[in-house]
Amino acid sequence: MLNRFSRREFAKLFGSAAIVPSALPALASVAPATHHTAAPAPQRFPQGFLWGSATASYQVEGAVKEDGRGPSIWDTFSHTPGKTNNGDTGDVADDHYHRYKEDVQLMKALGLKTYRFSVAWPRIFPQGKGTPNSKGLDFYSRLVDELLANNIQPYCTLFHWDLPQALEDKGGWQSRDTSEAFANYAGYVAQHLSDRVKHFMTLNEMRSFVDIGYRDGRHAPGLKLSAGKVNQVRHHAVLAHGLGVQAIRAHARPGTRVGIAENANSCVPVIETPEHIVAAAKAYRETNAGYLTVIMEGRYTDAYLAHAGADAPKFTPEDLKAIGSPLDFVGINIYTPQYVRADDSPAGYALVPMPASFPHMMSSWLHTGPEALYWSPKLASELWGIREIYITENGASSSDVLAPDGHVYDTDRVMYLRSYLTQLHRAVREGVPVKGYFCWSLMDNYEWADGYAYRFGIHYVDFKTQKRTPKLSAHFYREVIARNGLA
Ligand code: GBH
Numbered sequence: 001m002l003n004r005f006s007r008r009e010f011a012k013l014f015g016s017a018a019i020v021p022s023a024l025p026a027l028a029s030v031a032p033a034t035h036h037t038a039a040p041a042p043q044r045f046p047q048g049f050l051w052g053s054a055t056a057s058y059q060v061e062g063a064v065k066e067d068g069r070g071p072s073i074w075d076t077f078s079h080t081p082g083k084t085n086n087g088d089t090g091d092v093a094d095d096h097y098h099r100y101k102e103d104v105q106l107m108k109a110l111g112l113k114t115y116r117f118s119v120a121w122p123r124i125f126p127q128g129k130g131t132p133n134s135k136g137l138d139f140y141s142r143l144v145d146e147l148l149a150n151n152i153q154p155y156c157t158l159f160h161w162d163l164p165q166a167l168e169d170k171g172g173w174q175s176r177d178t179s180e181a182f183a184n185y186a187g188y189v190a191q192h193l194s195d196r197v198k199h200f201m202t203l204n205e206m207r208s209f210v211d212i213g214y215r216d217g218r219h220a221p222g223l224k225l226s227a228g229k230v231n232q233v234r235h236h237a238v239l240a241h242g243l244g245v246q247a248i249r250a251h252a253r254p255g256t257r258v259g260i261a262e263n264a265n266s267c268v269p270v271i272e273t274p275e276h277i278v279a280a281a282k283a284y285r286e287t288n289a290g291y292l293t294v295i296m297e298g299r300y301t302d303a304y305l306a307h308a309g310a311d312a313p314k315f316t317p318e319d320l321k322a323i324g325s326p327l328d329f330v331g332i333n334i335y336t337p338q339y340v341r342a343d344d345s346p347a348g349y350a351l352v353p354m355p356a357s358f359p360h361m362m363s364s365w366l367h368t369g370p371e372a373l374y375w376s377p378k379l380a381s382e383l384w385g386i387r388e389i390y391i392t393e394n395g396a397s398s399s400d401v402l403a404p405d406g407h408v409y410d411t412d413r414v415m416y417l418r419s420y421l422t423q424l425h426r427a428v429r430e431g432v433p434v435k436g437y438f439c440w441s442l443m444d445n446y447e448w449a450d451g452y453a454y455r456f457g458i459h460y461v462d463f464k465t466q467k468r469t470p471k472l473s474a475h476f477y478r479e480v481i482a483r484n485g486l487a
Contacts, residue, residue, distance in 0.1 A: 044485035045428055050153070050436025051481040052114035053107065053458070054393050056160035056204065058090045059445040061120065063097035067135035070126025072162035073172070073213075074448075077220030088451030094443055095466050097139065104146045106442065106459055106468060111481040114153040116261075116392060116438045117143065118160035118204065121185055128164035129181045137192055144196050154197045155390075155438070157261055158186045158244065160204040161213075161220070161448075168221050173214065173233045179240035187247030194252035201331055201392065202244040205263040206237040206291050218449055228311035234290045235313035241295060242322030249325075261331035261392035264292045266372035267379060268337040270352055279342040279349035284379040286347065287338070296384040298324020303347070329435070330384075331392030334376050334420075337369030361416065362397035363447075363454055368416055374423040378432045387433050394420055395440030397447070397454045400471060408460045408471040417473060421486055439477060443468055 058074045078089035096103055107115055121128070123136030140156075147154045159182065167178050182202075190200055203209075212219040215230045225233065241260055248258050265287040269276035285293050289304035298320050305312050343350035360367045377389045396416040400408050417439070428434050444457035452463055458474040461467070480486060 043425060043487035044483070045425065047484070049428070049484060050114045050390070051112060052116055052155065052436055052438040053110070053112055053442040054116035054438040054440050055096070055442050055445060056118045056157070057120035058093070058160070058162040059441075059447070060094040060096040060443070062090065062092040062095045064091050066097065067123070067139065068126055068133040069120065069136060070122040071165040072120065072122045073165055073168045073220040074162050076165050077222055080222070083222060084449045085451035085453055088446065090446045093446045094461055099466065100143050101146055102468070103442065104150050104152065106470070107152055108150045109470070110474060110478050112152055113481070114155055114436060114438070115147055115442070116155040116157060118157035119189055120162050121159060122162060122164040124189060125164060125185055126166075128167035129184055132188060137189070140193060144193060148196060153199070155199045155201065156189070156193065156197045157201040157204050158189060159202065161209045172221055173210070173236050174225070174229060176236055176239070179236045179243055182240040183243035183247040186244040187251040190248040190252035190256060194256045198255065199257050199259070199329070200248055200252070201259050201261045202241045203237060204261045205333055206234070206241070207263050207265070210234045210237050227308070231290070231308055231311055231313040235315055235319070238291065238294055238323045239319050242319070242325050245325040245327065246322060257328035259327050259329040259331050259390070260295065261333055262292050263333040263335070263393075264288050264376055264380065265338050266334050266336065266376040267340045268369060268371050268375045270339045270341045275342040276340065280340040280375065281379050281383060282347065283338070283340040283349040283351065285383055287351070292330075292380070294320070294323055295327075296324075296386075329388035329390060330380060330386050331390045332376055332380060333393035333440075334372050334391055335394065336365065336367040337372040337375075339369075361412065362399050363450065366396060368419070370419040370423045372423075373420045374427045377434050378427055378430070381432050389432070389434045391424065391434060391437045393438055393440040395456050397456050400444075400455050400460055402460065402469065406469070408469060410471045410473050413458070413471070413473040414476045417476060418486065421480065425486060
């Protein structure tokens with residue numbers, strides 16, 4: 001069965017040379033496993049594959065008023081009655097700000113090669129811009145030192161949704177000034193940490209904070225803007241990314257690598273036949289048009305602009321140039337599949353809704369479709385010729401309980417991870433250039449509007465005592481890392 005398409009097919013489909021990069025190394029290296037010397041044994045990953053885990057500042061740190069941190073939109077939102085499950089806030093969270101050394105020991109016990117954390121912008125610039133707060137930077141400097149002392153490579157995200165409230169008060173992501181303030185902040189952090197941090201990601205999941213925060217109102221800042229305004233917010237998000245890339249390159253040490261962590265819509269062909277695969281590729285490009293696609297191609301697709309019509313964002317050619325800045329790597333967060341089928345419509349594809357019976361994890365949105373971990377990096381690398389991809393998040397919520405013997409038997413999370421990693425292995429074996437994988441999350445934490453009831457950790461956290469307990473999934477992941485594979 002044909003499970004990839006040729007360069008000629010791409011050219012025919014999309015026409016433009018911009019998206020049929022002459023390199024297309026991925027295609028050339030998508031060869032039968034026997035030709036791929038990097039993966040020596042079945043179910044083993046290439047030597048040096050980076051096994052990691054991820055967290056985000058507001059979800060784990062706590063200490064929201066410490067060492068000069070300014071308020072973020074999530075402090076405001078979570079303290080607004082009725083906005084979060086049980087009224088939960090990130091005031092204390094995992095108290096990671098004080099317990100980071102203990103948490104690095106959890107990572108070490110797992111055998112992690114890398115750890116992805118985010119910097120809280122309001123710790124560095126309490127007002128969003130202006131005078132930096134050195135005590136804020138000190139925390140991340142201590143964390144980075146602790147990681148390196150334990151042989152764990154730091155991967156640093158610069159924005160994981162905790163926008164300084166002072167900027168929101170001036171329009172937040174509705175204002176272009178926020179994109180510029182982000183670039184200034186990103187350059188500052190890169191300047192000060194790039195002596196030890198070699199990988200930076202600009203923004204985490206633009207799709208989430210734009211659509212859920214500014215359109216649906218279920219995340220901070222809780223706005224329900226009109227389509228035109230949301231399109232402008234989305235443009236400012238990708239612009240912040242682009243200006244951020246430029247600022248990092250201008251201020252970081254040479255050799256610093258810059259990328260992004262985006263939750264691309266993970267299109268999966270309903271059946272792996274050529275027609276559905278081609279449809280999935282078209283859908284991948286169009287349903288990510290306002291995010292990953294404009295970043296990879298430096299232009300909005302015709303269909304995106306046509307669909308927006310009078311609501312299209314305002315932008316300049318310079319904006320697009322910044323947005324399309326070449327990246328050293330692309331991070332993709334992958335949780336659920338979006339099934340796609342071929343269709344006779346002009347678009348050539350149709351999105352297939354999930355049947356009510358489709359299996360999901362504790363979070364009802366988290367449909368369990370492991371092939372997403374195969375198709376998303378594969379389509380991204382083939383569409384845009386990306387040479388270095390990381391799965392910057394993948395994981396699952398489970399209704400974990402501490403058993404009387406003190407263990408947490410999260411067999412469903414183990415099943416989830418095993419089946420997803422099997423698909424990731426399939427991609428890597430075929431030559432899709434995935435270089436690392438970050439499990440979400442190292443430990444249970446503040447799951448945004450869902451509060452503390454939804455646990456994504458591979459370590460169980462007792463939020464009364466802050467005790468961490470490795471779950472069955474942590475033991476499973478440790479075994480995967482130790483053997484660099486699944487079998
Ligand atoms: C990631 O989002 C985030 O980066 C991370 O911070 C988070 O903890 C983790 O995943 C687990 O959720 O309320 O029904 O509209 C994953 C993508 C997008 C999934 C928003 C949840 C909200 C579902 N998320 N979505 S709903």
